[in-house]
Amino acid sequence: MESVVSPEPSQKTPSDSSSKQVTTIEELKDSTDAELTKIRLMRAFVEARDPSSKEVDDLMIRRFLRARNLDVEKASAMFLKYLKWKRSIMPNGYISPSEIAEDIAQEKVFVQGLDKKGRPIVVAFAAKHFQSKNGADGFKRIILPSDPMQFAFQVLLLNDNKYFFCMMPPGQEKFLSIADIEGWGYANSDLRGYLNALSTLQDCYPERLGKMFIVHAPYLFMRIWKMIYPFIDDNTKKKIVFVENKKLKSTLLEEIEESQLPDIYGGQMPLVPIQDS
Template sequence: MEGVVSPEEPSQRSPLDSSSKQDTTNEVLKDSTDAEITKIRLMRAFVEARDPSSKEVDDLMIRRFLRARNLDVEKGSAMFLKYLNWKRSMIPNGYISPSEIAEDIAQEKLFVQGLDKKGRPIIVAFAAKHFQNKNGADGFKRYVAFALEKLCSRMPPGQEKFLSIADIEGWGYANTDLRGYLNALSILQDCYPERLGKMFIVHAPYLFMKIWKMIYPFIDDNTKKKIVFVENKKLKSTLLEEIEESQLPDIYGGQMPLVPIQDS
């Protein structure tokens, strides 16, 4: 019959027809409501019409940007399209070579290892090891992007978030880099939304709190809810609420040795 493709004939349709795409979408987004799935489809159609490269990203990424803007399709789309332009500029080859960020890597300030109880990768940042980049703000921005790309690549299947421990012990005026901190925050919130699951700030000295008061107004409300300052005397017990001892970094009384992020 004309127009009918028999089982033996090669189909001219996409490997995923509309019904199988629907099944795949529902499986990937099984923790989304029907209303959210509808908005994801609307946002995808909107961004694909404006930037064809949007077709290369999965529905989970679309959902993260949508959720970051409280399911507002227009705002989520604008945020996502801005991210695509940023990534083409910041990561034009699809990756950042360690040779491009050698100065920041040499400071050995970011480490990863282990998973928390929810299966989220753990990253530890040592603020006292950070110093302003002699090559300007762009070098540190590339380092932040490198770290987040590395971290996201370590996500187990089905996981979208990570847990962070920001260790401020030994931090002083020499480590103050307000511009760098705000740039890092902007990249996290604007380009990797809904990636941070929780952040523990530990060993924070009084001096640091002055800088924190300057940073705090720039943190969006969703991110603020994920940040916890931990008392020194409750450090291990608090971390163990989220991380098994076998996965807890050894410097906090656990069993997991830390690995520099560039070696992970």
């Protein structure tokens, strides 16, 4: 599995062979014959170059292939780079809650409910993010690629942890995000950090973002967005929607049932801090 939060080093982590996930035929049922062939080719290629590749399932291999239009060579290079990144930034294979206690307490991100396609909903508040004291590297460790916290993304993929439970339903690979920019100002303008987070999302977690709604975006943010936009790949650009304030609820309801929509956007679900969900 991809990097996850783990309670303590003594606990089993997804890097343990005992926690390795096995991809079933049912999970790969929407794969084309070409994809199934390329999955086998890519697996043989990457396992020969990095034995730790044996610990990932076919769904991850497929995500990297799809991100590179089934080009085995390009997808393999991308995947091997991801494994190297993971080892360098998380040598133990996980991020401990104690490392990100401050970010958890600030309640930047909420993960709860499912959209109409069964994708978990991530609500992120950009005005609660300030440039990391640890610089760009610190930001890449704790920030969610594409807006506030990588921690929330890891909870989505969680497998074995006594503090949190897995919020990614079986067979689901993507999530929907609501990026709330209300109150965002110069103090939150961490362009370098945003670009690093964007790079992490695109290069290390491909084919995970299903859709992103950007709401309450002020004029100042749009100026920063113009600088970020050229660095977003075309597939990701198609998934991002800026929502007008007057059409906020109606637009969100196109993807989310009212019972699953956060109450701050006119729905029925109260927001619950991620550590309490």
